[in-house]
Amino acid sequence: MKVIKFGGRSLANGEGIKNTLRIIKEKVADGEVITVVVSARGNATDELESILEKAAKGESYQEDWEVFMDYQQDGFEVDFKEEFLVLEKLFEGVALLGDYSKKIKDQVLAQGEVLSAKLVTQILRNNGIPAHFTDSRLLIKTDAKFGDAQPLDALSRENILNHFKFYNEDTVHIVTGFIASNTQGETTTLGRNGSNYTAALLANYLNAEELQNFTHVDGIFTANPDLVADAQVIRQLSYDEANELANFGANILHAKTIIPLIEKEIPLRILNTFNSIHPGTLISPVSSRKGIKSLSVLEEVALVNLEGRGLLGKAGIDARIFRALGQNNISVSIISQGSSERGIGLVVSARDAETARIAIEREFEADFYTHDVSKVYVVRDVSVISIVGQELATFNKPYNALIRNQIVPVLFNNTVTGKNVSLVVERKHLHKALNVIHGEIFEISKKVNLVVFGHGTVGSTLINQVLAAQADILQRKNIQLQVVAIANSRQLLFDAKGIGSSWFKDIQEKGIEFQSLDTLLSLVDRFHLENLIAVDLTASSTFIEKYISLVQNGFDLVSANKIANTHSYSFYKDLRVALQQSQKSYLYETNVGAGLPLIDTIRLLHHSGENITRIKGVFSGTLSYLFNSFSAEDRPFSEVLKEAVDKGFTEPDPREDLCGNDVGRKLLILARELDLINEFSDVSIHNLIPEHLRQGTAADFLQRLQELDSEFETIKKGQKDGHVLRYVGDLHGNLLDENGAVLDVKLVSVPKESSLGQVKGADSIFEIYTESYGENPIVIQGAGAGAAVTARGVFGDILRLAERNIG
Template sequence: MKILKFGGSSIASAANINRVIDILKSTSENNQIAVVFSAINKTTDALINMASKAQKQDDTYNASLSELENNHFDIVRELIPVNNQSGVLSGVKKIFNQLENILEGVYLLQELSPKTNDTIVSYGEFLSTFIITKALQCNEIDAVYKNSGELIVTNSNYGNAVPIIDLTDKNIKEYFANNNHNITVLPGFIACNQQGEKTTLGRGGSDYTAAILAAALEVEQLEIWTDVSGMYTANPKLVKQAEPIKTLSYSEAMELSHFGASVLYPPTVQPVMNKNIPLYIKNTFHPEDAGSFITNENVKGGGIVKGISHIDNIALATVEGNGLIGIPGVSKRLFSALSEKKVNVILITQASSEHSICIAIDGNEVEKAELAIQDEFAYELSLGKIDPLHTQTNMAIVAIVGEEMKSHQGISGRMFSALGKDNVNIHAIAQGASERNISTVIDAKNVKKALNGLHAEFFEGHITKLNLFVVGVGNVGGKLLEQIEKQKAYLLDKLQLSIEVVGMANSKKMIFNEEGIDISADWKQNLIDNGEELNLDLFHEHVKEMNLSNSVFVDNTANATIAGLYADYLKESIGVVTCNKIAASSEYSVYAELKRLSQEYNAPYLFETNVGAGLPIINTLNNLVQSGDQIIKIQAVASGSLNFIFNSFVGDANFAEIVDQAGALGFTEPDPRIDLSGVDVARKILILARESGAKMNLEDIENKTFLPKASLEADSIEDFKKTLISEASHFEAIKEKAAANNAELKYVAEFVNGKANVSLQEVDSKHPFSNLQGSDNIVLFFTERYPEFPLIIKGAGAGADVTASGIFADIIRIGKG
């Protein structure tokens, strides 16, 4: 014999019920079965809501009752053949009339006792089983209905009654010994006390009903049918990569269900575990799926950690004070007081100093817990031996579960490391002696991030997923998206790195998609059509609210306002990657603060492209300094735009035309004054000086400009460009002088002996700066290890492709950790 149980979502519509009937037909071909049903989806919630409204004399409960009645009528009309409908509809109407009378009594008396509430909520299961039994019979299936309340006997703890096993087992065995029907339909959740009054087994109690039947009859297997394909490695609604667990032990299933895996009601496991009855969790909508198999046998394989689970709406309550130290019986008094108020303690931790006891409870029971502790410890509180109860709300418990955890070292370390990497603060930790569960209490806002981080650590083969929020998707940003899309498969295969763009913005619009924006398709049109108006503060709020693991803010702009937001992102443990030089070259205090925040919040702040576009200049400098080398001098041609301009400014070339050409190629900033004035180069040598350890500001850089006074005093870009024409003779003189000296013009930045300067210089053919092509950059590092012959980095230092590649390299660096 087999016992099957179907949840509310499995019978939410006539179509779903027909699927269930097909499963029952197939299962009962060679087996006698008993099948337990929950109420039709959301019915129990609706009944609870109606009862509450009736108690408050809110007569809108009548409208809710009519709506629920019509929903059931609609299912009957679609499910039952026309010639059989009238009898079924009248039976449903009779049940609703009984329910209406009870609700009316609650309304008139304004009283809703636990006993009455149990009676009201039991109608959901009576309705579903009545309808389904009739549907089976109309399909000429040998089915009979049996009221579970006549079999399962409990105490009188209404709302969460405890079965009296001896009486219950006797009733079940006697009934089924004389029952020869192929299928027996029973309502889940419902029981009766010894006086014959209705009780219920707690929310989710239909699973428990099925387990009680299975254990009493010692059946060959119990099947729990739901809307997912088993117990998952994590909540699939929160962790996209979660997968069904093929096999797990009863102990593992019990731990996971207790800590929030809602697919299985926790008390369900014990009855079948005691009788060694195999338990299957199957998917009504995909019956071909293997589902999860739960057994008493020694379960091996499937990973050290079997699953990650969590409980929402947790409050952390801490009792502490010197009066706890060395005093026997304090814990007993605490838990007895909580028990009397029916406050369930979910998790307990106590420091070895005995100075404090920390408990996790349901967030809805904080007030009851406070009153219980105040009453019990009133004397100690009055003497100051115990501090007033400290509570923290908006918490959640996240637990990892696995039978094999106890035989493997370092599991807790990996767990805490994964949480710490995402800056998820742990408020409390608990681990039982069995070592099959490690539980942590964290802020509720971090649950999704924590689950995804832990899932990546224990189930995804160490694949790291980065979630990018990209601002600036024009020239450089567009190339970056192209490169990411092109390299996605390679990065996943070779580096176990998955990169998703989950947010992006241009100067007008912004768009977000937690599952990832499709950058292989027409993302530009998607941004135009579906994006909302750009608001940088709102963009930041969206990023915070999404709260994704390994989030990185990517700034491809030269915008000062955006640069001013970096600190806000770093404080949220969101990494920052940028080609925007403004932040790193602003006041030293700002630069230092961003560096500090990066360390404090474990959030990378990378700006390799601030100097040399895609060249590994800053990274190389960091490696030298971190390995203990001392910087003696830095010399650089660090402006691709100026190098292009002066490489091209030979022979009959016109200076103004070359500047225009550099702008058209994307080598200069939109405002060419930034490049030609030397400010851009000054910012770059300032950044290199700071990365070398110098505490400098931009005004400390000596800027020996080559521009004439008229150009320096121009009020606008247009006026500036006009001066390049009107002052042509000035630029020609510079060119001719260099030619006469058989030298090349290079705009050089230098840092030596704590001082820095930028200037246009003539270099001869033997100098390393000679013969730089196009927009090439070059940097010479003279150090204690390279005192005479410098470490040289040379290559293209401007252009959208190389800049994008530098940004991409920083992103990959974050992913590689």
Template sequence: MFRVVKFGGSSLATSDRVKNVAQITKSIAAEGYPTVLVVSAIGGITDQLIDCARTAEHNSAMAFEKLDKIKSRHYEVYPDEMNEQDTKKLILTYFEELSDILKAVSLIRVCSSRTLDYIVTYGERLNAQLLTRLLKRTGSLVEYIDGREIIVTDKKHDGARVLVDATYARIKARLAENLIYVVTGFIASSEDSVTTTLGRGGSDYTAALIGAALDVEKIEIWTDVDGFMSADPRIVDSAFVLPQVSYEEAMELSYFGAKVIHPETLRPAVQKGIPVWIKNSFSPEKAGTKISSTSNGSDHPVKGIASFHNISMINVQGSGMVGVPGVSGRLFGALAREGINVIMITQASSEHSICFVIQSKDANAAKRALQAEFEPELVSRKIDDIGIRDNLAIIAAVGENMAGHPGISGKLFEAIGENSINVVAIAQGSSERNVSLVVDELDAVMAVNVIHSAFYLSHRISNVFILGTGNIGATLLEQMKSGLDDLLNKNGLLIRVCGIANVDTMIIDDQGIDINNWESILSASDQKTDMDVLLQKIKAFKLQNSILVDVTASEFVASKYVDFLRAGIHIVTPNKKANTMSQTYYNELKSLTRDHRLHYLYETTVGAGLPLISTIQDLVQSGDDVLEIEGIFSGTLGFIFSALTAEKPFSTIVRQAYESGYTEPDPRDDLSGMDVARKILILAREIGLEMELGHVTVNSPLPLELSEGSLTDFWRKLPSVDADFERQRAKAEAEGKVIRFMASLKDGTCSVGITRVSREHVLSRADGTDNIIRITTKRYYDNPMTVQGPGAGREVTAGGIFANIINLSFHLP
């Protein structure tokens, strides 16, 4: 039983690689099999020979310079063989022949397709001759075979059609002994001995033809990759080798850009049912990919994602096309006469338009051909002007198990939509093995990544950009340090921090930042923080599932949310400013998230880590009416007023809260009551009320003289208000009450201030930094709902933000 192996140009590009190929071949032959070794030209040589031929048409001197470089390359790759006189003489004869042909081309100033076919065959012939001599020199029984002896074709050049019966007969007659046969791939000849070639990928085709003729058990294609990948690893970091694919899957993936094997290669193997193995010549120990009649039945429905770039779409439309027989035939006939290959077709059911996708290099020729074909219809306006849309890419999701599997298309387009990627055109074959879509070239990388992730071909991935490294931001990063590995290992969720910014500098890296060393990396950065630059960088990265995490209290940053949402970037934030800016701005935020299927999570703006906003949203969405909300919304003020006693004055407690990290850097931001006013306004808007911050009645506990001046002045003057707060506390105590700083929402109005509440009231039970919020609704009228828990502190707020990031990531594709 023969073994058929083929090595491509990249596997034969250097002296070391050639020796590696020789070693692999000898190892196979050592198993006792007669071995057919099909080889391509040295990597890059075919293109150089074509360039030589085209150059000779107008500049013979330059053509000969390029030929000298080709000769030198063969000396570099086979130094030992070129020191042998017989080998050197043979190779020099080849180059003399090439030189004579180029001289002829330069004289007549044209290189015909027949001549070009002949010129490019020297690549395979030179390489096969030299490799044969290397194997002989190292002790192998080996014989060189020129592919023209055994592969028979018609007379077409650059892609001749193989005459299979005649080819198989010649192969069987020529290959009979227990040797290593080194065969030139790619090249063939017609029945009357005119040199032809099999087109790009022709060496793979040669190997498949030989394997089929000899009825081998398997055909091995050795290349520079580990096998078929689930996606292009240059695009998708988590792409992996597919251990097994069907013939149909391999052909679909190859057609749409997976440059592992030429689709034509598989035809002889399919006809004979011979498995084709893709192996890596640089890592021969790896299993590779098996291509056979069956796919792995336990696979995910989508086996792989392929992409095809440099694509243009041509649209032909007009009322004169509706119901007119033969329009499609004329259209595709005109393209066929120009030799233009149509990659994908989509037609409106109304017959009003036909769109088709071709390589961009053919777009102008296609338009001219159609303008000529439909000139009468264009003149009479029965067909509108023929339009070209450039800079597109095709993304194809391929899988044998997609057939009959409901929801594949829905899941695919949901993933695309969640990342704000616009789909230009769609096509699906009747076999259901392939769903193809056309997107802008700029969106192609992101599209491949989100589809790859959506079908569980990789971990779920979110890319996070964190603004703010103060108390809460730094704590969030610490929590992420300890939690991200577990999320990946236990839940398959990969959260990458790709950006960190403070008020002065920022760092951005689309591959992710080492958050174990974020402080030193950020301090070493010389990139100034700029929201517009950050936005442009995120857009340019084209990362899937990008999330902006705003841990600042900046109104300027909040004003930029609409720009990030318009760019398809989700937002998580504890920053209350955005939801308490103008009603118009708030409505725009809500509209963008609703209309573009984006996520804007702000649970921690009210109640830190408490599930307050989500609870109110659930009540409203389920049809309940919220009648009243009252509560202690500030963990800082809750701590201060619950700790107030005759022995512990107000100023002492404020200092304690400040030193414990419960207050803002300037405690007046808490004591002004505006923070609480923002929180009750957020809840008012959440239940559907339209109002501005100025509509909230705020009774600040601080007198005006303490609200102004420096922070040092504030601390110096603060004890002056102790007596007043003690009077309020004592009066409340005498009435059997306590004082609390509360906010209330009732009858469409909001108010904030110090209130005396009875000791039986639920709000009197506030302790420490707890928030207590009582919600009265139509459903919860007799026994209102109460939400209670820590409402301040770095850990709980950061934990709430982290939980929002995690929950959002699990909802993204």
């Protein structure tokens, strides 16, 4: 014999009840001997409880009652008069008294299972299948604890064996789940998800070959698929693993379901009513693999904390707590203890939290007077995440991932076996925490969510580069890189599932108004997005003020915007403090050398203790092209500059390049990488624009370019033979003294055969002099400008972050 159990959703009107009846018919047609256990149909249990509450409060419940009866009947030719009459009398009595007991509640809720079993029995009979309605209240006997009764094993076993002997094996028993009765014949219920427990007891008593639990999902998942989209079906679990999952909140299993099966090694198979060809999850004595199995969740819980310095080292504290709780029938699911200040945290059912607090306060009343106990308090709005199969020794990875995502567990503990870790988190963080942990511990691609600020030339190029590389990154790195938001100063395009290739059109048509960072933060919070990276591709001096807020809200930073690193030194330090406190990273390799590995190289040398004595180079690809061409060719400076403008090598107003501020910022960034405390005002900059051309519009300036020719021709002719002009940034002086650096930006003449003199095209070049290398500098040279190069450098920073902090 097989015991087959169907859950509430499997029995709901429509596809649910149709599929359930089809599955039963197919099993009978195949010659299988089955006993069927049913739950209440659809949301019947919740609906009955809601009506009961309204009746107790004196509220009108008639409309809800009519809806309930209509749903249960729904055109089915089944006589429910008796059950409906029972419920009507119970509701009327509760409305009259204004209250109800657990005993009355059990009587009300029991009718949901009775209605379900009568319906299935009648429909099967109408289809020629011999079915027998079996009221489990006549079979399973329990103690008198209404709401969560415990079966009397010997008596229940005898009743069930006698009952099934009376009927031959050609009869399909349709048994009510969840309900039972005490020895006085009063209706009791078996607690949350008790129908599973009913099915497990029947399987044990009848020596069933298998228990099949049909539900609305394909089996037990690595996490709740409603909360974690990447959750996967676990094909096989051992009894012990399944029992842990049940104890820690897996909603498919009752915490007591596994116990009756272990005794006789009866397999349990979790199957999908709506996808019955799926093999589901098999629970048996043997597991399919070692390691972490699943994340389960306990909700509707609260944390009760007891604190007191005076209890440190005293024996018997735990015993007193559990005695006080035991006297009030309060069960503790998790306990965690502190050591520096004696503190004990207990996770209990939310409905028992206040009773637990009062019980503990009474037990330690004398200790309050001696100040050994300082307070007992309740923390609500928490949930418990249990990682079944997680060893505490390897818990550092998911824990660090939580901290990086701004989720700090309220407490955590592990089981005696050391194979399971449980975390208490704020309920508002539950969804995000599950996704973070799941992505970290299972061999599933990790999501990295990008928010791009600025979609100009570099921004557009980067977005398209990311979209083009997504599939390759997923295959090679197992990282699901997606752009979830694109913003400019006015509009925001957001899609939690990832923005596609039509993003430019979409931002025009679907973009929402973007006036405050709060708009974005609320969306990120609503969709529980994890592993966030903010990418600043603006040139805004005001947007950098949002950096600290982004960091504090869980974002890592990647930026091509130089202003944040060249703002006041106090802002520079405040940002680093925020990054450290939030354990976030800030990468900005493109701030100085576009796609060249300059900052990483300098940082590595500096942090390894190498004394860098000087950094010198051509920092601007634009000015590199300008003076390389001017030095090599017999043309006026204005003609070379006009050509650079026409080719898009300069800013629309070329004075932004010629003033030298961009090179000055880059030089300051390198100085600060060496822990120097310079401000931008400390940089001595040779402005290449004559005084009389610094004002006016860009158009006016472009009309007067020839006025530059005489001055630059004089400079060019004044050089020594074999020399060329280069616009150079030079960081020198005593770089071991935080105030000893000299920062110069100027046009210089260098030998044509020198490394600076040999640079070609729009390349940048950097000479790094160190104490170890002496007069032979480390030279880094390559493309120093261009949207594609800069975007590729930003992309590199994004991937470094993804692999370093997330991968």
